[in-house]
Amino acid sequence: MSSFKALVATKGETGPNLAFTDFAEADLMEGDVTVRVTHSTVNYKDGLAITGKAPVIRRWPMIPGIDFSGRVETSSHPDFKPGDLVILDGWGTGETHLGAYAQKSRVNGDWLVPLPAGMTPADAMAIGTAGYTAMLCVLALEKHGLKPAHGPVVVTGAAGGVGSVAIALLAKAGWHVIASTGRAEEADYLKGLGASEIIDRNELSNPGKPLAKERWIAGVDAVGSHTLANLLAMTRYGGAVAACGLAQGMDLPASVAPFILRGVSLLGVDSVMCPKPRRLEAWARLAADLDRDKLGAMTSTIPLESVIETGQAIVEGKVRGRVVVEVG
Incomplete structure (x- = not known):
């Protein structure tokens, strides 16, 4: 044409x-x-x-x-x-x-x-950049050495694209997934994807303490701003948060306390300029690890x-x- x-x-x-x-x-x-x-x-x-x-x-x-x-x-x-x-x-x-x-x-x-073999073009876009970014976050946590046995993982923006795929991937890998959402009506949907707990995003979205009670060993955050700051403040010793989004804002009103007192790591995840070998790894893992029934749901x-x-x-x-x- x-x-x-x-x-x-x-x-x-x-x-x-x-x-x-x-x-x-x-x-x-x-x-x-x-x-x-x-x-x-x-x-x-x-x-x-x-x-x-x-x-x-x-x-x-x-x-x-x-x-x-x-x-x-x-x-x-x-x-x-x-x-x-x-x-x-x-x-x-x-x-x-x-x-x-x-x-x-x-x-x-x-x-x-x-x-990838066995994946249709429609499957690929059901995953899309959001799902591919979620896989990059999971890979970042894995490469940091974190495992389900170390403790729970929190996922923010849970009912969104990144959050939904991240929950499905992490749950299948054996993680205890805590889903943070502002949409209480989506609780059944999130549990269907594999979330074990649902928390209200208001627990994380307001200004918090520089260091708070340890709640999780890992996190996937697509929100930024106060939410990411609180995630870091509540991450257990030696844990890490993979950050990939800015739905709440681009700012990070946090302190260095989690980094220097608990050895917490902030893992930046970029999907736009990600090198091709890592892209291929992510898509291969998506083809192998993402439950197609959950993707359809x-x-x-x-x-x-x-x-x-x-x-x-x-x-x-x-x-x-x-x-x-x-x-x-």
Whole structure:
């Protein structure tokens, strides 16, 4: 097709102006692989881009969408040939490089990973960047030497995309999972994913003490700000928190007390520029470790036309789990 359907964002005075339009293939950006996009997803970061609540988009006009799965149409990259099924997460897609909410994308082949055996493109986007980031957090805790026998793990933003996948992965690995959420009505959903305890996010979201009672040995945090500060203050001696998000804020109003008095570690987790070997490890582990029934239980599916309203809803905390976007 010489043109294809895409969601295009142009810069407005109060936020992005969004419109579905026919986009010319000739206007795609440089890259050595062209992919026929079949599926994408709506991550929290996508919601920030769509609503303009954070400066995610840094090039205008832009096709939003930070991740996709699909089939290679053309390639001059040595690792990929036409017909290959691939996944893309990050690398500035939807920020500085035309993104996923379109039927085609042309990208650098080094950004792609092959779809793992036994996984469908829809499965890959049910996981999406949120689930892949959750796996990176689990890997970070494992590489730090932490095990279920050492104590419980807390997951913040538990009903969101990162939180939902993290709970499923950690529970399957044998962890006692404490899920922190502001949505009490999601308790059954979270327990179904494997959470052993549910706590109200208000226990963590307000200013706290520099050092508090030890409650867990590990944490996965997608929230930041006071929540992350309290997680650190309540982490047991020698424990660690993997931090990957900023839903509450980018600030960290904490003290050095947990680090120098309890030997606690803060593990930063980046999914955008993550090196390819670690990406491949994460996707291989997701294919092997993530329960597909639990993945299905946390996933809903929408057409491309519903991306705008879903992006607004995810920022407002009204989206549970994962959302697959059927692009094709």
